[in-house]
Amino acid sequence: MNTKPPSQKNDRRGHPISGIIPAILTGLFFLPGIVIFLWYGLTFIPVRQNSAILPKQVEISSGAQSCMLEIPAGTLSLRHPQHAAVGSTYKAEANVQLDQPLRFTNCSGGLPNWNINLEGQTTLVAAAVEPYASIRQPAFDRDSFAFRWTFTPEEPVPTYTSHFWLRVIVSEKEETIERWDILVRNFPMENTMLFGQPTVFWLIAGGFSLLLGSLLLILTLQQRRAHGTKKNRT
Secondary structure, three states, rough: OOOOOOHHHHHOOOOOOHHHHHHHHHHHHHHHHHHHHHHHHHOOOOOEEEEEEEEOOOOOEOEEEEEEEOOOOEEEEEEOOOEEOOOOEEEEEEEEEEEOOEEEEEOOOOOOOOOOEEEEEEOOEEHHHHHHHOOOEOOOOEEEEEEEEEEEOOOOOOEEEEEEEEEEEEEEOEEEEEEEEEEEEEEEEEOOEOOOOOOOHHHHHHHHHHHHHHHHHHHHHHHHHHHHHHHHHO
């Protein structure tokens, strides 16, 4: 005699393969979206380049005054993305650490009333840079400097040719007396494209894919919840 309730027989038959299909579809929609956004996020991961600043002495003369400007040894550290995508805005930074502040020595006619500035300038081909002009910072009694800027690639060139100039500016009453490029470094960045399509296209596709995956996941969870409720009732 079979004493098993009929509802349990129906429950065994009530686990169709169709319950697996929504889970597979959800994964298929989620996976491309996650991959696309991970690929896009990787373009923001920065790399760091370190360069040595060599010490030097420069003779400066203006009118009846002359001095030796001592430029100490130091390190330039460039922090920037290795890859970039058209239309996205990235941050870059150049940090300068000197062994000691710049100073005047062996001055004739007394210590001059000259200003010393450290200048950083960046150029990027096929990209908009902010600030566009060079950045100057007073160098008197300082041995640490930071130059920050943002850039937005505008054209899909294979490589964004980029340069950073580090200069010393000596001026008097806003008139430049002398200027030197003490270090020039390039930091090329590769343009990132996926199957020849721009970033905006893939971000829209990835967002749409994640949206469909989320909807399928919600529907699957609701279906399982409804099935569990029906099972408890029986």
